[in-house]
Amino acid sequence: MNIDFLIIGQGIAGTVLSYTLMQAGQSVLVMDEYKANSSSRVAAGVVNPVSGRRFTVAWEYDNIYPVAVKVYRELEALLGIPVFIERDIYNVLPSAQLRQAFTERTTGLSYMEDVSPERLASYEQWLDQPFGAAIVKGGTVLLHHLLPAWRDYLISRNSLNESRFDLNLLEVNATGVKYGDITARYLIFCEGAAIVNNPWFNYVPFLLNKGEVLYVEVPGFSTPDIIKRSVSLVPRGEDTYWVGSTFAWNFPDEAPTVDKRAFLENGLQQLLKVPYKILEQQAAVRPSGTDRRPIIGMHPVSRVLGIFNGLGTKGSSLAPAIAAEFAAHLLQNTPLRPDIDIKRFFNKYKG
Ligand SMILES: Cc1cc2nc3c(=O)[nH]c(=O)nc-3n(C[C@H](O)[C@H](O)[C@H](O)COP(=O)(O)OP(=O)(O)OC[C@H]3O[C@@H](n4cnc5c(N)ncnc54)[C@H](O)[C@@H]3O)c2cc1C
The missing domain is CATH 3.50.50.60 (FAD/NAD(P)-binding domain)
Structure with missing residues (x-):
């Protein structure tokens, strides 16, 4: 050949x-x-224009995003499957300071907006959100x-x-x-x-880093949005979600750990007002340069x-x-x- x-x-x-x-x-x-x-x-394939507690715009985002959408749409047409879904990232704000940080960042950034009272109310029975929430326009690549x-x-x-x-x-x-x-x-x-x-x-x-995730079922809770606080819930169909993720720079192997499961569960318990069921835990290593x-x-x-x-x-x-x-x-x-x-x-x- x-x-x-x-x-x-x-x-x-x-x-x-x-x-x-x-x-x-x-x-x-x-x-x-x-x-x-x-x-x-x-990975969950989340595309998020901002990161961190200060909602800093991701490196080169305005240049890379249009290329990503173009290529994933082409692949959808070629393969006949859904590849990219635009989604709102519903950021549950953990404090008044973070609400302030979000408000400062929204000025001039088209992909950030405040959440309407109706939308906030629609999540009230499911999510603990005493400081409200804010929307960032992102998406998921259906890897x-x-x-x-x-x-x-x-x-x-x-x-x-x-x-x-x-x-x-x-x-x-x-x-x-x-x-x-x-x-x-x-x-x-x-x-x-x-x-x-x-x-x-x-x-x-290289500075490899290991990430762990859970797959959970939240009975009756169905949304197309990504829900984000200390952990993210990414929809995987009906009331099933990918929950992630963790970071570890020193790790003996690629296996899921009890510690990180506890960390993810803690994040879930802070976020959800309703019960959930864990379906699976997975771990993988991210290929990062220094x-x-x-x-x-x-x-x-x-x-x-x-x-x-x-x-x-x-x-x-x-x-x-x-x-x-x-x-x-x-x-x-x-x-x-x-x-x-x-x-x-x-x-x-x-x-
Ligand atoms: C928990 C977690 C959550 C994440 N969430 C997100 C997210 O939401 N959004 C996002 O954008 N990114 C996310 N990432 C990061 C993202 O997954 C990585 O940036 C990306 O997957 C790296 O892709 P890659 O193709 O370089 O490597 P990989 O996905 O690791 O692919 C490498 C491939 O090479 C193959 N391979 C290696 N060596 C050989 C060999 N000798 N012979 C044959 N095959 C070989 C492997 O089997 C594998 O299939 C996440 C990562 C983790 C771990």
């Missing part, structure tokens, strides 16, 4: 990059070992639909190899790579957290090897715009912006 791009990994990075390159007429093979708790499979549907699409095009990529079998030369009977002009690693075991990119400083920016580009010496990683906590909103920038670099040699270019770490490369 002779192709333009061999892509390792089919999380949101590998999915969107393979789509973007195929749209540009490139031949692509994606190699992915199915992992039930990959970061993209455990649990998109990832399997893109996998099926790749299979139908003979463009998926469902196995583990073994670096020991890789041959790299000046004009491309060889892996068994596959030859490719470029190999792009979209491995998520597994990148820390990849000797080709071991000079890049400067919390995406990491894309080519190896300093072996220019046929590339990386698309570092999506951190925001893979769903970032992946389409970053994939578009990387594809333009790969196909038209357009320079990458320095803040996402892997070149910013070349001074750590020891050869």
Whole structure:
């Protein structure tokens, strides 16, 4: 098999990059070992324009959001499934200070608005909201639909190899790579957290962080909104919700823990006035760089090897715009912006 791009990994990075390159007429093979708790499979896919207690606007949001919506709508049309849903993020305010912070931020930001008294009242029987709530306009990428549907699409095009990529079998030369009977002009690693075991990119400083989530049923409570306080409730159909998430930078393994379950339950109990039932707990590792920016580009010496990683906590909103920038670099040699270019770490490369 002779192709333009061999892509390792089919999380949101590998999915969107393979789509973007195929749209540009490139031949692509994606190699992915199915992992039930990959970061993209455990994530809720929330797209939130603001973050933190000060409602700070997310990095590059006004540039990346339109690209994300465009690409996810294209994928909906191609795959015949829902991929992106615009949703209100109903922020339950935990204090008068936070209400003040929200009010200060709303000026001039079209995606933030105060909540109407009627809407507040409609949540009163379900949520504890003594300081009221505020709306942020966001959305969710339905990763649990998109990832399997893109996998099926790749299979139908003979463009998926469902196995583990073994670096020991890789041959790299000046004009491309060889892996068994596959030859490719470029190999792009979209491995998520597994990148820390990849000797080709071991000079890049990653700061992996583990997140845990619950799936819960809240009998009788059904809303299309994302409900957010110290934890977020993201609708998964009828009265079932994804609840997340936690952060841990030191962790012995990827397994769910009792401590984080207690943390999430505590958040739920602060938020809900009604009983809930836990259906499942999951954990996954987020692939974050130390400067919390995406990491894309080519190896300093072996220019046929590339990386698309570092999506951190925001893979769903970032992946389409970053994939578009990387594809333009790969196909038209357009320079990458320095803040996402892997070149910013070349001074750590020891050869
Ligand atoms: C609990 C939690 C909640 C989150 N919530 C959100 C959210 O609401 N919104 C948001 O935007 N982001 C969220 N994120 C972050 C988001 O999930 C990540 O930014 C994104 O999933 C990273 O995608 P990726 O494709 O880089 O990596 P991954 O999703 O980890 O994908 C990597 C893929 O590569 C495969 N792979 C690795 N090595 C090999 C190999 N050698 N051979 C074959 N296959 C290989 C893996 O099996 C996997 O399928 C969350 C993350 C977590 C953990």
